Amino acid sequence: MGGQDWALDDVLLWLQACSLDDVASLLIGYDLRGTDLLTWDHNCLSQLGVTSASIRSKILDELAAIRERGPEEPKESERKSGHRALFDIVKQSSYDQVLAVETPLTTRDIIVTHGRLGCLQITKVNGVNLPLRENDCLLEINDCPGEQFKSALMLTKLISDSNGAPIRFVVLRMKTQEHADDSSNETSSSGVSSSPRSPSD
DSSP states (O other): OTTTTOOHHHHHHHHHHTTOHHHHHHHTTSOOOHHHHTTOOHHHHHHTTOOOHHHHHHHHHHHHHHHHHOOOOTHHHHHHTOOTTHHHHHHHSSEEEEEEEEEOOOTTTEEEEEOTTSSEEEEEEOSSSOSOOTTOEEEEETTEEGGGOOSHHHHHHHHHHHTTOOEEEEEEEEHHHHHHHHHHHHHHSOGGGGOOSOOOO
């Protein structure tokens, strides 16, 4: 019975937890629900693009385990209640600056991973002039708690669906990184040196 009430994001999250990211990426375009998982067999998974028999077997084994024990989802009610863990995250971390930023993104602009704080964390910024930085922890994305974005694929889907519209982030940023950037900015663009030519009159 476990998993029948899952939405697509829950299915992707489950596959991510099983270290099946490649399979999750195949399924992003499908309107899958938890009930669809009950019909999965080798033939169905082959039609979905899972060509490896060993990977199909692993998926079916994981599904069987969920049906036996039920999904481990005590956190579902916590996720529904919103920002339960924000205070603890900010208090216990070495990050001490919380910023609200809004920016349009393409799927190539940032690379994220699932960080130790329970939220996605930026590992690389490829886009130009973005307000986001490496190591930023995404506490909130478009008014949804960052804890709900357990997989980088889920953020990729949101960025794709946004079609260039600005995305709202609440980020947790490291103090040391911010201070280092501030000091370098001050030395490179301080006072009159930022205006190389004086007015002639």
